[in-house]
Each structure stands twice: as structure tokens, then as C-alpha cells.
Amino acid sequence: MIVIIDYKAGNIGSVKNALYRLNCECMISDNPNTILQADKVIFPGVGEASSAMQYLRAKNLDQLLFQITQPMLGICLGLQLMCAFSEEGNTDCLGIFPKVMVKQFPPKDKVPHMGWNNFTTIKGELFQNIQPMDDVYYVHGYYAELNDYTSGVCDYIEPFSAAMQKDNFYATQFHPEKSANIGEQILKNFLAL
Template sequence: MMVAIVEYGAGNIRSLTNAIERIGEDYVVTSDPSLISTASHIVLPGVGQAASVICGIEERNLTNLIRSLSSPVLGICIGMQVLCSYSEEGDTGLLDVLDNRVVKLRSPGLKIPHMGWNRITGLRGPLFESIPEGEWFYFVHSYAPEISLDTVATTDYGGKFSSALNRRNFYGVQFHPEKSGQAGERFLKNFFNIDDRDGYSE
């Protein structure tokens, strides 16, 4: 198995590579289409602004490649958001793989960005095997996808948002599993245990 972490200028990914190393999986950080298309699993990582990340993807000619991937794909934080259809952040069109709008958190009386530990609930699907309802994960974000039919976990921060999405082989999480301790490592193991023959929702 080889994991491709897609490099598109989305910030520091050291905590992610450290987590994958602890799990014991082989990985490559790359923007090479041939390496991405032949990887067993693909991760879209990072932090940043939607428009700049989309620009980085387009500059590397990865837009159509990402949309056409058939191996399991995991977007983390901004990596999940760019898989959606639209973001209020900069009025930005996204990759439109997941039919979700990304909206600014509206949490009166709560600090934005949402930063720190919070619970995930309503868990569905193979990503959450052996992860209990209400488990704590680490978040850092000001925008999040709305709830839709693709939602497989939610989080409440002055209102509920999608903390995990799944459509076919595309998965996304708003939290950072690589910064979420043992629960995060369990989550990453679950993703790496998904192959292109199972685990997909329609």
C-alpha cells in the first residue's frame, strides 16, 4: 500500500506525516499525477483559505485528476472543504465532488475560529469503526460544510455542521485526525483499511 499526500501549497503537513509514520504506512508527498493516480489511498491535507488552495490545485493541473480518482480519497480540514461545491470564504467555486456548501460558522457568543477539542456525533460508515459516539477530535476552522445527505458525522458549535462527509470513494473530515491522539490514529487506520471494493456510500 502507498499513500499519496497531495502537495498543493496548503501549509505544514508534518503532524500528518508523523501520524502516518506512527501507524506504519508508506507514503509520498507529491503533486505528480502519475504517483497520485496509482496510489492506494490519497490524502488532501492542510490548512489555508479556499481560494488559495483551489489556485494551488489548478496551478498543478490536478483539478480533473482529483475529480476522477477511484481510490479512497480523504480530505482533511481545507482538504475536505475543497471537495465541496462552493465556499462562502472568498465566494469560491470548489471541486464539486461533494454536494455541500461551505459556510462561515455562525456561533453567537463563541469564539471564531472554532479551535480545540469537540465531540463528533451521528457516526456512520467505515471511517468510524471502533470509534464511540461522542468521541473527541481536534478542530481549527472558521468555515464548515452544511449538513446534507453525504454527512456521516456532525459537530455542534453554536449550531450543527458536517464534521465528516462521504460520497462513493471520497471522504472528508473537518477535524484534524493527525492532532487527535489515539482516536485520530484509529480513524486514520480505518481510512487506510478501506479499499476500492468496499465502504462506499451512494
């Protein structure tokens, strides 16, 4: 069973629908036991970082996420919350990706970065059967800087982490659930881990 973590700011419906379209059973939960017993965990996200962190702390989910040993996929805000610190609301984040800072895009071009963009580099299991020229959908005003865990790079204003991986923790800044067939392939790759 795939469990999608329920926290107030997340756009839960989209991820659930995407998994259903892939004929994958899933449930939405904030129950610690349910999450820890899941085959895989998805940590979705649309929202604002500091209020999301407050909610996670209030529900003790911040501690729980560290204990997850099964594959977990953070999406968009999920990726950012897995970093160490975010400039959005100047909040400490989960630190699953230690020392990684989430920064605000400088206003050199339109912000948020909204729309379809390709990769400059990709590596790892999440990107099997994906080409760098493939476009995926982004909508974000903050980005994780390039770091040791970066597994995909996108260039907008400056190169940033399109995807990251550390052990069982995977994350994408783009929305695979909203990235048409390319996104479905990336979700399939995660489900196949």
C-alpha cells in the first residue's frame, strides 16, 4: 500500500488521482502507524513552507518522517521541506537532506518558475526511460540549491535541484503527477523501486 502523507497544505487529490490512473492503490493518512507500515510513502506538496512545518511539528510528523526506511518521494514543497532550511517564512525544515538550503529565486526573470521545463542532467532510478530533453511541470518560487544529493538539474535563472536522492529518500521539485506521460513514467519508476 502506498500512503500519501496528509498535511494541511498538500494538494493531496492530484497525487491520489495520478496513482489511481496507474492502477495503484493508495491511501491518504497522517496516522504514524499507517505511514510506517506503508510499502512506499509520498510526501506531496503545494503550499507555504513555514506553515507546513508548523503543521508537521504539531502532528509530530517531523520526527516520524526520519524513521521511514521504505522509499519515500517528496514532491515540490515536499522536496523543500526535506531540506535543512527554507527562506520561505525563514523556517528550519526536516533536514532529511542535511545542510541543503532552499532559496528564493532572484527576480531576474518571472517568478514563480511556472510551466514546463527540461533537464540539463539526470541520473538514477527515478529517471529510467527519461531523456534530458523531456519537459516536466514546475510551479515554485523557491528552489533547492545544487548539492551532493542532486539527481536531476533544471536551469531557470540558475541551475537548481530538479530532483534529489539520499538513500531511500527521493524528491522532485517538479510535479510528476501533473507532467503528462513523462511524469507518469517517473511515478512508475518510483513505484517500481
